[in-house]
Amino acid sequence: MTDTTRGGPSRRYGSRPTMKDVAARAGVGLKTVSRVVNGESGVTPDTERRVQEAITALGFRRNDSARVLRKGRTSTVGLVLEDLADPFYGPLSRAVEEVARAHGALLINGSSAEDPAREQELALALCARRVDGLVVIPAGDDHRYLVPEIAAGVATVFVDRPAGRIDVDTVLSDNHGGARDAVAHLIAHGHRRIAFVGDQPRIHTATERLRGYRTAMAEAGLAVHPSWVSLGPTEPERVRSAILEVLDGPEPVTAVFCGNNRVTVTTVRVLAERRGSAALVGFDDFELADLVSPAVTVVAQDPASLGRTAAGLLFRRLEGVAEPPQRVEVPTRLITRGSGELPPGG
Incomplete structure (x- = not known):
């Protein structure tokens, strides 16, 4: 059985339509179909419309395998x-x-x-x-x-x-700049003992955010107690332990800067249990951050x-x-x- 629509016999039923089939149905040359299919210029709007209608009617799909061989791109x-x-x-x-x-x-x-x-x-x-x-x-x-x-x-x-x-x-x-802004914000609100709890030190973003924390503290003339900095896995158990240590240690902090959203979420839970015993800024926004009480101040990436x-x-x-x-x-x-x-x- 053959298709005898416009352009005469074009293809056997069930076979994959070709550019020749599209050209025959649209009443144009093969080069014109190629230009439309590949998004090239030099085709009038009316001709392009006829070619696109033929493509739709026939269910034509470009042969990307042949295109790869011809152009070397996939x-x-x-x-x-x-x-x-x-x-x-x-x-x-x-x-x-x-x-x-x-x-x-x-x-x-x-x-x-x-x-x-x-x-x-x-x-x-x-x-x-x-x-x-x-x-x-x-x-x-x-x-x-x-x-x-x-x-x-x-x-x-x-x-x-x-x-x-x-x-x-x-x-x-801008991990360094964002972290510096976060800690400077806490300092501007009266905090002098600020902790940083972040991801593992092998991770670039963690070290850059720690550097931003240290920069802000140094610019404010504030010393950083070694117990205020904790880097490691972001599993809740590790973060919970780190937060409790900086809040209850020999040099307790009044504010916490969290190095990513996973750390921040665990910290929010710990502070909720303690009824908000510290100020908090997190790096990365996260879902529902604006709905907890108090809502969470964050450094937002894009x-x-x-x-x-x-x-x-x-x-x-x-x-x-x-x-x-x-x-x-x-x-x-x-x-x-x-x-x-x-x-x-x-």
Whole structure:
């Protein structure tokens, strides 16, 4: 059985439609169909409309395998996240996907589960599938395994944390500046004994936020007692123990600055049990932060901006822009809600 619609016999029933089928149905040349399918100029609006109608009627789909062989590109990019379940990465991933879609590319993502070996395995698996580029949120601190892939033309951008031992485009939040602003805010409200409870010291963001804490304390002429600083895993048991230690230790603090949202959530629970015995500012906003009592003052990052900026750099590279690797810092902002404005003993 054959299709005898406009353009004459075009294809056998059940076979996959081709550009020739589309051209026959629309009454145009094959080159015109190719221009419409590939988004090229030189086609009048009326002709483009007829071609698009033919594409829809026939159910035509572009043969990307042939396109890859012809152009050496797959129109896919990979995103390696630390933890797909972390709400911080939702808007970041969505922003990368939106930029990729605007460039006609498909995004493939996966989670390293905070495991450097898994990160490497996932990144190289994406490269083996011939993605055009990678956006990586690193779990490890040595990324020389990507050198052959980058040399082979895989555009690569790191986001949230810098790459280890290679020089590539990097997009970061202003972790140091945000932390400094948070601690300066607590100092402005009368606090002199301020604790910092953060993530593991091997993590770039944790060390930068600790550096911002120390900067603010030093600028105010305040000494930091060793017992006020606690870095380690963000599991609730460890954080709870650290918070109780800084509140009840030999040099008890009147305020706590938390290094990320997981630490902040546990701290809110501890302070609620103690009926708000300290002021609190957290790094990273989190769901319901504005509904607890007192509402939680936070340093908010802009994960969507991180994703958009990283993807923008990636596609600049894919478009052939040759320039030294860039390091972009996205500003943070302090959102005051009440917990960080409590006075000492308040």
